[in-house]
Amino acid sequence: MLRHTFVHLPGLGPSTEKRLWAAGIHTWDDFLDAKTPPLGSVKVPMWRDELAASKERLAAGDADYFGVRLPPAENWRLFFDFREHLACVDIETDGTPKNEVTAVSLYDGIDTVRTYAHGKNLHDFADDILEKKVLVTFNGRCFDAPVLKSHLGATLPKAHIDLRNVLTGIGIKGGLKKCELHYGVDRGDLTGADGYFAVVLWREYVKTADPALMETLLAYNAADVLALPVLLAHAVNDLLEQTPFADRYRLDIPRPGVNPHVPDPRVLRRLAWAFSRK
Missing domain, CATH: 1.10.150 (DNA polymerase; domain 1)
Structure with a gap:
């Protein structure tokens, strides 16, 4: 495109x-x-x-050149030339004004998910992201990207497909989970979990050091990035209909990738109250 x-x-x-x-x-x-x-x-x-x-x-192959010149809602056009260089990214924080990063997931949009946890390998993200050319997030321009830069010192791609901007441009508004629901994305055991659930998981982990809590937190965080290519494909197809090129570029809708982490059933039962908090 x-x-x-x-x-x-x-x-x-x-x-x-x-x-x-x-x-x-x-x-x-x-x-x-x-x-x-x-x-x-x-x-x-x-x-x-x-x-x-x-x-x-x-x-x-200079994605940054176009990333700084395209309007934010038009950065989806980078997908076709840089689909092998995507960095689908999502972060979790501790829920305080400091926005201390507790977990990060990085997905190439194809088959590889890398996860980073506070107190373990969190700062490896800053090196790994340098391999990528196009950032894909949901609301990352306002939140994830500034936090990653300020807290981890990460140098991020200037080419940035923020799906919140893209989806808003076609009339689909709301948070990530609402957009997933619109397109029928199934989170399995994590259906209903939201950002507050991730905060509760972290606070419980700090108190107990229970590895099942961290595993569940990473599973939740990874589920966020695994959904991004699905939403992107739907949005791209909708936007292509506004151009003369829909037949040439229309995408097959992918299934969400495989989550490398498994939420612990015991943790889910114990913290089920956090799923329904509004």
Whole structure:
């Protein structure tokens, strides 16, 4: 989709992009090869230069270049060219104003989930994230990313698909669990658990050092990232319907990946009250 994208150009918005598509200017090359300017604008020469630079940066695999130029709700367009370089990320914190990080999950969107726990391997995340090019989160621009930068010193990709921005753009609002429910994502034994449940798990773990509590916390956190590619695929397909390219790029909806952690039934029974807290 990036090669069909023009909204990353300075001063060119969605309505102008749609005019280009309607005029048969579907790709960067179409624009660059046009014998007459496809738009009556003094910015056309600048846009030609920007598109030539865009071709170079895409060939170089520079996701950050596009991440800082695309509007936040349009970063989904990065998916097709960088699907093998995704970092689906979610964090849990201690529920205090300090936002001490208790757990982090990192999923490549395909088959590998890495989890990080406070007091164990938490700071390994800052090294592992450097391997990735596109960050995928839910509400991460407002919460996860700033906390990871300030608390773990992590250098995150500038290319960031925040699904809260993307889904809001197609009229699907609410928290992660509500969006999962909209698309039929099943969390199994963790259905009904929310962020407060994760806070309770951490506080109980601090008191008891019971490894079953940490295992359940990591299972809950991993479930968050495993759902992100499912929501992303649904959102991308919905957004493609607003373009001339839906038939070319429509995605199969993946199943959530395998959770490397298993919530402890004993813990779930004991803390069931936290599931229903509103």
